[in-house]
Amino acid sequence: MTLERPKKKDPQVRTRVPTLPPEMRSRAALGLAVAAAQGRFALQHCAGCGAVQYPPRDACHVCLSDDLPWKDTHPYGVLQAETRIHASPDPYFRERLPWRMGSVKLDAGPVVMAHLVGVSRGDKVRMELRLDRAGQGVMVALPMDKDADMQDDPVLREMGTHPKHRRILISDATHPVTRPLIDALFAAGAAHVFAGVPEMWRRPHGITAIEGRENVSLLPLDVTDSHSLKEAASEIGGKVDVLINTARHIRPGGVLGHDTTAARDEMEVNALGLMRLAQAFGTGMAGRTADGVNASVAFVTILSAHALSPDPAYGAFNASQAAARSIAQTLRAEFRASGLRMGCVYTGPTDDDWHQPLPPPKVAPRALARSIVDGLQRGLEDVFCGDVARDLAERWQRDPGILEREITGGGA
Incomplete structure (x- = not known):
């Protein structure tokens, strides 16, 4: 749906208090936020055996090496499963339900959890790392073909800073x-x-x-x-x-x-x-x-x-x-x-x-x-x-x- 220009705000209506999605992350996972802040899709790659890691970790899941540098990674995969969340105990998501999530099998190997924008099960998807409102890096699965109105999607609008209507x-x-x-x-x-x-x-x-x-x-x-x-x-x-x-x-x-x-x-x-x-x-x-x-x-x-x-x-x-x-x-x-x-x-x-x-x-x-x-x-x-x-x-x-x-x- 195309995002409509907002009506003039009623000064008697309260401004909603800002809430943030969960912020707890491991130190290893901060690498996702660093890559997302610069617009890169990067994951840990084992320097020993070459295995691509997800979720971020301190030791390789194959050979247990602790040398896991972050490298730009092929950002494509296939959406294997999806779900629509209708209830959440978290205040941030409770105000924004329903919310779609899914698991994506990356061409690089790992299966990742991602927010879904305009894609369905079985689709070939393009992955991006985005910063959520808490400043943490999260996965977003997008259609292969870009659409002019895609930034109007509530998920991307919540995470982004797009100047439309601002x-x-x-x-x-x-x-x-x-x-x-x-x-x-x-x-x-x-x-x-x-x-x-x-x-x-x-x-x-x-x-x-x-x-x-x-x-x-x-x-x-x-x-x-x-x-x-x-x-x-x-x-x-x-x-x-x-x-x-x-x-x-x-x-x-x-x-x-x-x-x-x-x-x-x-x-x-x-x-x-x-x-x-x-x-x-x-x-x-x-x-x-x-x-x-x-x-x-x-x-x-x-x-x-x-x-x-x-x-x-x-x-x-x-x-x-x-x-x-x-x-x-x-x-x-x-x-x-x-x-x-x-x-x-x-x-x-x-x-x-x-x-x-x-x-x-x-x-x-x-x-x-x-x-x-x-x-x-x-x-x-x-x-x-x-x-x-x-x-x-x-x-x-x-x-x-x-x-x-x-x-x-x-x-x-």
């Missing part, structure tokens, strides 16, 4: 990504976009192109000014379903020769600005995560991929990005109890004036906008946009120490 706040309309991001959000079905403008009285560059567009509202918003954020939150705080932080201050330069005034501005916007946004809007959003079709679902911030390992040419800026990443991880923990998802979009050098000296590849604003919306549609926590970001993330996950020396020239 109201989005973009914190800084002057960022080059704003215009293509608005286009991408409306293409995905967003209902309304609020765009913050710092120092609106100056008519900053970039807002003319979006001013006057249907279902787009500009409002004064400066992430360095707590009063500005308080005013914005009092006006639209109860309407924001997804917040995308695009505020950024960047200046090239390392540490020894960098002006500390510029470094302070970078910290004020990039790190403390994120904290102020969360303080102004986060609590209200966390209280509306069970509010029907247009419940609040995601708080997203854009980070440089060098938040993982800094580039000395942009040392002070990267320090502010590392601080912002740490704040985002803390917010992820604080939002967890409500089910509000904290997303980080890591990008390589963007195609703008501040990265002119750097060689390609660079990330175009349109490509960054597509990555942000794709991450929302798939309910991801960590999105890596561009070849540079994906390469940095892969090398950082493999060995952070070696990556540091490669970036700083220590491996030359």
Whole structure:
């Protein structure tokens, strides 16, 4: 069934209190959540005998080896059995019954339990790992052929952060990504976009192109000014379903020769600005995560991929990005109890004036906008946009120490 646009909410009707699905998982099972957060389908593979493991475990079920690295796995199988749950003692599922579950025989070997979306017994299915509202990785069995309305399914809607029928706040309309991001959000079905403008009285560059567009509202918003954020939150705080932080201050330069005034501005916007946004809007959003079709679902911030390992040419800026990443991880923990998802979009050098000296590849604003919306549609926590970001993330996950020396020239 196609998801209908929600009617205007009756202010006298109570907002449903957020509930979460069961959170208890073993430490081994956290690998499912890590893969789901990045949009990968990964399972444990025994380094000794090659057997694929499910459920996650500490020792191979074939040879008892404890060397079980997580690897991307062929995500297809056949639905062997299904059931529809009509009663549950768990508050989360009790409010959402009936709920379909089934067992899937993976082409890779194991039989897994999965949530079912649009499939029946005997069907060939495509598997995905998704984050549920508790931030845990769960299996979802989907049809082989994608359908435009599949994201309207109640199961995926509950787990995801899809922007359809939702109201989005973009914190800084002057960022080059704003215009293509608005286009991408409306293409995905967003209902309304609020765009913050710092120092609106100056008519900053970039807002003319979006001013006057249907279902787009500009409002004064400066992430360095707590009063500005308080005013914005009092006006639209109860309407924001997804917040995308695009505020950024960047200046090239390392540490020894960098002006500390510029470094302070970078910290004020990039790190403390994120904290102020969360303080102004986060609590209200966390209280509306069970509010029907247009419940609040995601708080997203854009980070440089060098938040993982800094580039000395942009040392002070990267320090502010590392601080912002740490704040985002803390917010992820604080939002967890409500089910509000904290997303980080890591990008390589963007195609703008501040990265002119750097060689390609660079990330175009349109490509960054597509990555942000794709991450929302798939309910991801960590999105890596561009070849540079994906390469940095892969090398950082493999060995952070070696990556540091490669970036700083220590491996030359």
